[in-house]
Amino acid sequence: NNAERTYIMVKPDGVQRGLVGNIIGRFEGRGFKLIALKLVHATPEHLEKHYEDLEGKPFFPGLIKYMAAGPVVAMVWEGLDAVKTGRAMLGATNPLASAPGTIRGDFALAVGRNICHGSDSVENAEKEIKLWFPEGTVQYTHDLAGWIFE
Ligand code: DAT
Numbered sequence: 001n002n003a004e005r006t007y008i009m010v011k012p013d014g015v016q017r018g019l020v021g022n023i024i025g026r027f028e029g030r031g032f033k034l035i036a037l038k039l040v041h042a043t044p045e046h047l048e049k050h051y052e053d054l055e056g057k058p059f060f061p062g063l064i065k066y067m068a069a070g071p072v073v074a075m076v077w078e079g080l081d082a083v084k085t086g087r088a089m090l091g092a093t094n095p096l097a098s099a100p101g102t103i104r105g106d107f108a109l110a111v112g113r114n115i116c117h118g119s120d121s122v123e124n125a126e127k128e129i130k131l132w133f134p135e136g137t138v139q140y141t142h143d144l145a146g147w148i149f150e
């Protein structure tokens with residue numbers, strides 16, 4: 001499905017470490033279409049909603065504190081198999097288990113500082129896109145589409 005969408009976020013450590021351009025470049029280069037983008041310093045309440053499935057985990061309070069410590073880059077990328085491919089580009093949750101060549105495998109060591117987020121299912125992607133972009137995404141023609149998809 002060429003129109004599958006995923007929510008990708010550069011976390012506060014990725015922003016501070018100057019990795020925004022590199023991460024965006026990987027999704028652009030792969031052929032995904034950017035349909036929403038903003039820099040936002042999220043509130044703990046907003047982040048608790050984003051991570052509501054993890055409420056009760058021992059690392060949850062630390063996760064919210066880390067995610068609220070600075071701005072994040074919130075993005076929606078669209079393209080073939082965007083959710084699964086996006087996750088593959090991020091690498092494993094624990095960067096020590098992430099292959100070199102993935103974002104976490106190239107730039108991170110600690111699970112609690114793993115620099116990026118990607119939706120884990122199409123259903124969660126749609127939920128996350130609504131949560132971070134209640135204003136909606138941007139519609140435009142991607143002139144390269146014919147060179148990326150059959
Ligand atoms: P992912 O971000 O790969 O989807 P997740 O949804 O299971 O992973 O967890 C969300 C974030 O919570 C993850 O990126 C980092 C943090 N986290 C997960 N497991 C953790 C753990 N055991 N210790 C510390 N932080 C953890």
Ligand code: MG
Pocket residue numbers: 118120
């Ligand atoms: Mg997750």
